[in-house]
Amino acid sequence: MKAWKLAAAMAGVVLFLGSCGTDLNTTGDSAASTPAKTEAGTTTEAEQGTELADGELSLEEKSKGLALQVVSGDFASVTAEFNDTLKSSLSEADFQTGWEQVVVQAGSFEEYYKTEVEESSKVYHCILKFEERGVRLSFGYDEEGKVQSIWTDFYAIPPELVENDRWKEQEISIPFTSNGTEYSLTGVLTLPTGVKKPPIVVLVQGSGQSDYNESIQENRPFQDIAWGLAEKGIASIRYNKRYYQFPAQAPDAITVSDEVLDDAATAISFASRLESVESSQIYLIGHSLGGMLAPKITKENAQVAGMISLAGSPRHLADIVYDQNVDALNQMENINELQKQASLAQLKQMIDQVKSVSDLTDTTALIGQPASYWASLNEIDTAALAKELTVPMLFLQGTADFQVKVDTDFAAWKEALEGHENAHFQVYDGLNHLFMKTNGKTDISEYDTQGHVDQKVIDDIAAFIQENAIQ
Incomplete structure (x- = not known):
């Protein structure tokens, strides 16, 4: 690991799809940001x-x-x-x-x-x-x-779990195995009070390492959603991302299965075994990268009765990274047009390289991630998977989202799923990537303002689940 290297996630020119908070890594031997594999x-x-x-x-x-x-x-x-x-x-x-x-x-x-x-x-x-x-x-x-x-x-030090006359929260464990050792991710099961066998949602975060509330600064969008849905009679599961809780377990050749897919599948399986919920009514809510991967997770887990994508995209993550960098460069006042074009040409070359990798064991660093990670994403055709799904799908997007855009990403969903009656779409004016009211900024300072997921978003998610649960 490099000595005391401070690397802020979602800062600088290279931005990644997600909503996680700043991640600063400081290390002191030869293994980058990955210590030895351990028990915990x-x-x-x-x-x-x-x-x-x-x-x-x-x-x-x-x-x-x-x-x-x-x-x-x-x-x-x-x-x-x-x-x-x-x-x-x-x-x-x-x-x-x-x-x-x-x-x-x-x-x-x-x-x-x-x-x-x-x-x-x-x-x-x-x-x-x-x-x-x-x-x-x-x-x-x-x-x-x-x-x-x-x-x-x-x-993110979590707030105390809540039990009131509307819902009850309890800590749960989502198991996974790394190098032959068993681990447990900390999660929260939220159950509405007085509802027998409610439907349940499993919440999947965006890229980067985040806690079960998907905390960024003082914002906790997953807590907002869990509490809001509980008031509508819907249960939920949210859990820490694997390498947020166990950073020492991150392999050098990390893949999107390691980061997201495997633990999402385990959480869905966990939900299916709960006696307190209706196991035939498990819904997936994926945000950002989680929303991009929602069709993949739904396709691979037959227990999922419906999926909701919040600020996801069917486009390749590398293309989104490119667009985010174009926006960032356009906002920089200290570079001239020649420097900007040179930077974009270099980035375009890296994007093309990222899209061509296929070795899931390659640890070469490409745009902030090992080649193995990009190789695993290259195996996923999100739009094609969404077209194959027959379960109800809901796609939500805010107009003030500077990371995932209405006119490109949301439009791509609508184009890919044109004519699919099981696909539903909703846009929210003035909401940012966290589905909170924007403060007008178009960079990560947008998230410095504490807010809450807009009630209309929660209402629409609840209505979608309840309408499909009674069919």
């Missing part, structure tokens, strides 16, 4: 005080201590625990600068939240609660107990 668990406050038999602090407690030293500004003590390789690539001054660049966006420190452990590779994630957002400071250790890698990202 979460420590409690009581467990953090555990000491080894020889009187030395456990790595759990050591990590907590180091994290608190970082917060207090004692960078010298922390860097003293680096191994020689990390010391040679990350100075105390650079470490301090990198940390300060992170916390300036987080506000004042409030408390140590918890430790999450991926023990077999000696990776310890220290979750720190700040005034504005959570920060995850992660330490990886060598065989001598020295810090060999360190990185950080923002962590």
Whole structure:
């Protein structure tokens, strides 16, 4: 991993389809942003005080201590625990600068939240609660107990689960296997109160790593949808994305199956076994990349009775990336037309390369992702899959979405599905990529304004499900 490399998702020129928050990675060995493959668990406050038999602090407690030293500004003590390789690539001054660049966006420190452990590779994630957002400071250790890698990202500390006279939330686990080891993704089942055997939706996020609320800044669109549908008598499942909760499990040759498809299938299977819901009425809601993949997920999971695509697209993700970059370049005032055309020509060359890759084991980096990821997307013809579906489909799009557009992406759905009576379309004036009212911005500062998913969107989703559930 590269030492203290800060990489903001959805920032700079290259943008990716999704709605995830800023993701800052800081590392210190040779494996980019992927630590060794590990088992995982979460420590409690009581467990953090555990000491080894020889009187030395456990790595759990050591990590907590180091994290608190970082917060207090004692960078010298922390860097003293680096191994020689990390010391040679990350100075105390650079470490301090990198940390300060992170916390300036987080506000004042409030408390140590918890430790999450991926023990077999000696990776310890220290979750720190700040005034504005959570920060995850992660330490990886060598065989001598020295810090060999360190990185950080923002962590969405979830609000308390809610139980009231309208719905009840309960934590669930969505299992997956990585390198022969069993893991469980944290999720939430929301059940409407007083409704016997309600229909249920499974929510699938956009690209990047996000929590089960699909949090971005102070916005929680999936929580809004789950609560709104519960008030309409509809249950839901939402869950953490795999590499949000277990970043050490991300393979070098990652595919869209690893990132999205496999866990969506598991969540659908989980829903089908619930006795508290109507298993014949499972609906899929995919947002952004999840909306793009919704036909693929629906086609491969026969339990799905209908699908809703929120700001998805049948176009190739690379084409959307190109369009987003054109928009970004057009907004830049510090480059001339010649520089702009040179940048676009270079990007077009990379887009063409992305569309031609087919090796699912290729780890070569292309536009921010390994070639394997693009190869897996190249195997999916979204429009063709949507045409094959016979279940009801609903496509929703906001006019103020600067990432996925009405005149290209939404229009492409309508063109592909012309004459298909099971396909329904709705556009919402003034709503952004999160289906919240726009603040007028056409960059990621759009999401700095706290909002909620528009009630009309929730009403339309609920009506679509209820109309089809009674047929």
